[in-house]
Every structure is written in C-alpha cells, then in structure tokens.
Amino acid sequence: MTRFVESTITFPYKRSLGPVLGAFMTALTERRILGIRHGDRVLVPPSEWDPMTGAELPHDLVEVGPAGTVESFTWVPAPSVQHPLDRPFAFAFIRLDGASTPLLHAVDAGSPDGVEVGMRVAPRWRGQRVGRIDDIVCFAPGEEPAIDGEDGGPAEGPVTMMDYRASITYTNPVPAATDRVVAASLERRLVGLGCPHCGRVYAGGRGYCPIDAVELGPECEVDLPQTGTVTNYSIVTPVQYPGQTETEPFVRAFVLLDGTDVVLPYSPVIDLPADEVHVGQRVEAVWASSADAGDQGGMGGAWGALEGWRPTGDPDIDDPDLVNRIF
Amino acid sequence: MAPEAGDPVEVAVVGWAHTPFVRHTERSETELLMEAITAALAPLGLSRADVDFTCLGSCDYITGQAFSFVSNLDAIGAWPPKRDSHVEMDGAWALYEAWLRLKEGDIEIAVVTGSGRSSTGDPTLIYPMEMDPYFLAPLGVDPLTFAALQARAVIAAGIADERSMAEVAVRSRGRGDVDELLAEDYLRQPLRRHDVPPITDGAAAMVLATGERARRLVDRPAFVAGIDHRTECHNPGFRRLDDSPSTRLAAAAAGLGDRPVELAELQAAFTHEELLLRHVLGLGDEVAVNPSGGALRANPIMATGLCRIGAAADHVAGGGTRALAHATSGPCLQQNLVCILEHRP
DSSP, X not given: OOEEEEEEEEEXXXXXXXXXXXXXXXXXXXXXXXXXXXXXXXXXXXXSBOTXXXXXXXXXXXXXXSXXXXXXXXXXXXXXXXXXXXXXXXXXXXXXXXXXXXXXXXXOOSSGGGOOTTOEEEEEEESSOOSSGGGEEEEEESSSOEEESSOOOSOSSOXXXXXXXXXXXXXXXEOHHHHHHHHHHHTTOOEEEEOTTTOOEXXXXXXXXXXXXXXXXXXXXXXXXXXXXXXXXXXXXXXXXXXXXXXSOEEEEEEEXXXXXXXXXXXXXXXXXXXXXXXXXXXXXXXXXXXXXXXXSTXXXXXXXXXXXEEOOOOOXXXXXXXXXXX | OOOOTTOOOXXXXXXXXXXOOBSSOXXXXXXXXXXXXXXXXXXXXXXXXXXXXXXXXXXXXXXXXXXXXXXXXXXXXXXXXXXXXXXXXXXXXXXXXXXXXXXXXXXXXXXXXXXXXXXXXXXXXXXXXXXXXXXXXXXXXOHHHHHHXXXXXXXXXXXXXXXXXXXHHHHHHTOOOHHHHHTXXXXXXXXXXXXXXXXXXXEXXXXXXXXXXXXXXXXXXXXEEEEEEEEOXXXXXXXOTTOOHHHHHHHHHHTTTTSOOSEEEOOOSSHHHXXXXXXXXXOOTTXXXXXXXXXXXXXXXXXXHXXXXXXXXXXXXXXXXXXXXXXXXSTTSOEEEEEEEEOOO
C-alpha cells in the first residue's frame, strides 16, 4: 500500500507594478478605476502594451466606471477558498462605463436568477485598501458604489509593489524504496540501492538507476558504511525568508562513503564548528535517538533518522581530486 | 551524415506509448515516464542509447516540486551526457522543439514526452495561480470559470448549443444519452458535468526519426507535413472568445489548406471547444473528429496534446493518408498548435 504525504508549498511573491499598473492600483485605493487610451478605445484593466502587437502605449490613463454593465457571466455555486466571496456568486465580464473591454470580476447577486446579461452593477469597495484588484470586494447590482466597513482612505503614496501569496497543498506518493530506506534508518542502518546493470549504488531511497533507467527493488538493497570523507562543503549564511528557521551560519557538507562511490549531499555536521570543516576530513554518521526519529527527527525526508556527520578525529585524506566529488 | 545544404530533412513519428490513464496513480511522475519511454522504444528495437535528443514536457506547478523535470531526467538514462531539453508545456510543444532540432539534420532519433499527475493537487486551486498575477490570480479565476465564459460566447455566436455539446460528450465517451445528460443540473452554467474533462494522471512518450531512418524503423512512418503554433493575448477580456485566430493561423501555416485530412484529433477538454475548433478549422462531416475520445475521455495534463499527435500518427500508420492534430495551452484556447501528419511513399 503506497503511502502518501501531504505538503503545502507557499510562494510569497512581491511583484513590482510599473508605471501603468502602479497607477491603476494606486487609484483603487482612492476608489477610482483607471483604463488606458488605445487610439479611440479604452482598455480596462490598463495594459502597458497593445495586447495585439506589443507596441508600448502612451501612459494616457482615464477614469472609467465606477458602474458598468454585465456582458457575460457564469454562476459559481460552490466558491473555492481563493474566490472573492464565500457564498455563491457570479464571475462576470463587466464593461465599465467608458471602457471598451470588459473587466473580469465577481458579482454578488444572491442567486443565479439575480444576475443577467445587460444588468447594471457597481463596485463594493473594501474599507481598508492596499492597491490590489481585490480592493474591489465584488460588484453588486445597481448604480451606486458601496464600501464594506469603515473607509480607511487612500494609500499614503503611490503603490509600486503588490504582495501575492501563492499557496498550494499537494499529495504525493512516497516511493516504496524511500519508505524502506527510512525504516532502515530507524535501526541506524544506511541503506543504498545497487543497479544490477551498471553496478552503481545510490543512497537516499532512489528507487531507480538514472543511468540505465530501471527500477531498483528490495533485492537491490545493500548496507552502506557509516564512515566517510568530506569532499566539499558550503557555509550557508541564512537569509531570513518565510520558513527559514536557521539564524546562524551553518554547514552543508558532501560526504563520500568509505569503499563506495556514494556521495551524500547537503549533510549537516555535528560537533564541528563551521570554520573547522575542511576537505578530506574524516567523519561518521550521527543518528537521531529513537525517541526523536521518524518524520520529526534527523534530516527527514529520504534520509530518515540520519542527523548528519561528526569528525572521527582520524587523520585527513589528502587527495586533491576529492573536491570534485559532489555527486 | 549531415544532409546537403538546402536538402529538406523529413521528420516522422515512428512510435509512441502511454501509461494507463487513471484518476489517481500511486506511481511517481518519473516512474510513469520510465514506463512510457521504454514502451515507446522497445517495439522499434531501440534502446535509450540510440536516442540523440530528448525533450520533456511537464509542469512544476502541477507536480508541486521546483525543477521536477530534473528528476524526470532519471527516466531517459542521461549518461553519457545527452542532448536534452524541457518545455514547461504540453508534450506537443516538446515535439515541436524536437522537430526543429531534427531539422538540423545531424541527428536521427528524438524522444519527446508529456507527463503530469493532476491528482497531486486540486486543479481548481492550482490553475488560478498560473493566470495573470495582477488581475486574475488574486480573484482565483479557475478553469471552469474560463471555460464557462467561453462556452457562453460560443453559444451566443451560434457555433454550439447545449444539445450539440452533449452530443460531443456522448460521441467522445461512447456512452450516455443526450436527453438524459441535458436533464442534469449545471456544474457551472452553461456547463454540465459531461461538458468537462476528467482529472487524469499519466504520461506519454513518442519517438521521432528523420527520413530514411524512419522508413527503416517502421513500414508507415507518419511524416510531419507541417507544424506551427501561435498565441493570443493573455487577458481573455481583450479577445473574442467565440473565435480562435491563433488556431486558424497555425493550421494555415501547417498546410491544412494543401490537401484534405481524413481525421482530426483536437485537444478539446470542454465540449464547446471541439465545436469551436471544428468551426475555425472548417472541418466538415467527412472528417472524423477525435475517434480516440480525446481529452473528454482522458485528460493527462501536459500529455493530452501529445496524445492527440499520437492518435493522428496511429491513423497514418494504420493505413490513413493525412491527419491533423491540435494541442492547446492557456485559458480559453489561448495558445494553439497544429501538426499535420501524412503518409509518404
């Protein structure tokens, strides 16, 4: 039975807006909607370029709306968490007064019968606006704009950046080979998989040989030595981004296991200050105690309970080619 | 040996294979590709060592892993180092790149793939993030919304109606009754459940070969008579949704007007898309459309378009003369590729 693991990946984007979109977003905080002149047409939302030819447009911005007419719509009976409203609504193409193109936005119309092509709608503004398209909560039937809650007023200066936080939850199968290698790590065994064709051995629960493109089953498993030599390393100075838990510079070392061709990449070092790590250093595996092991202990993922490597104190290996062994 | 200057290099599809198409696979994308590539090469008596160039089509957003195509390289046997490329697009665009590469004339065999595990996440939450980041993504505008708005436009233009859409669904899936389907509730007006594609996991791999090598490998290679792809502007509000000028341009450039085709495989994930594409391409009743069942029967995202080319190649390999394959990308048929395959004596 294949095990699945759920993970959520979040991308906190900061997007620069440029002169045209920046002006549009700034105007939203002032409860105004801007289009851009393109010959005798007005494009809404404004575009820096002619959408057909890519030619740059003069920055001739013009206010449109705020009310407009529904040109087309589709009723959304079951909104997603990303949608602007948490109750059924319509996504609609709305031609704002003075615009030549429709704006796609939400219409809060109560029921599918409450929205129709040709109906007049006006924006419902968010009270606290930051310069994003969802400063307009939605459009609602009628001619008069409305505000949700207390009006926080316009932005203090021009809006030049926009935050967008993309977050997705995935469910992925864990390859059987990875599960077996992680299980072995709880017994403090470092298990590799040997290819029956080329003889190469892979660590980290890789269930296939990337050279011969064949799957490697349980019959291919071999126990690997738990001592090795540092071939290369990097000292990482942590930059503070969302999810970063490190605060001090830390080492990621590459370790060539004794008597094999196997290099374990990106490994932490234990009991070893960053400025003392060097190529040729002899190290041994350190395992999380059984209480800590599992998904929370050790390096996690395919490395299971392996926590990292600590110096054995043995003399260094002097081999100038070692530094090239990172895979 | 490189051909003489000016000597046109013929490129043909000589084989292809795909994994089972299922709602939810327990296998990784790399494993799916491993199976598909082996299954495409083996009947030709070829091994991975015979392949001069590979191009893989997949999407990190769907896989949920940055650089997921690097893991997929494990399936091609990339040692000794291979000429390899990747497109963050359907495998049909990987085929376009391989076709270009083979046209250089210095290599003979290419493998292209398309792969995706749509079950990894929720498509209604993933796709909005691929849309315009300023005006669409923050509103979570999802594929069903775009499809419904385009269906409305196509219906308003008289190119489709709900009945003809249901007829497409019944023909594609080989089951169902039009009147019964039309009695169902809307999923997203004017779309009902039968108008939308299934969520499918799977991978496909295709082998391309240049002229003489292709003729030695199989009896009836499916030669690429023409291939072209065009795109339209990214804001769906700025273009007509009841037309597809990019498809029309690509088809003309690929040579649709030169000689008739007997079969067309169209990447129409939604029923109205097939009717719009038939209309734009001017396909009459004499052309068999999507006998494979198309994307309405199996929709392995990132491989669906490549499978259309595979099904068209099967037609030529099986005795047919000329077939059209179409692939699409983006909301409301934003970008379109047309590939025409033909038998050559």
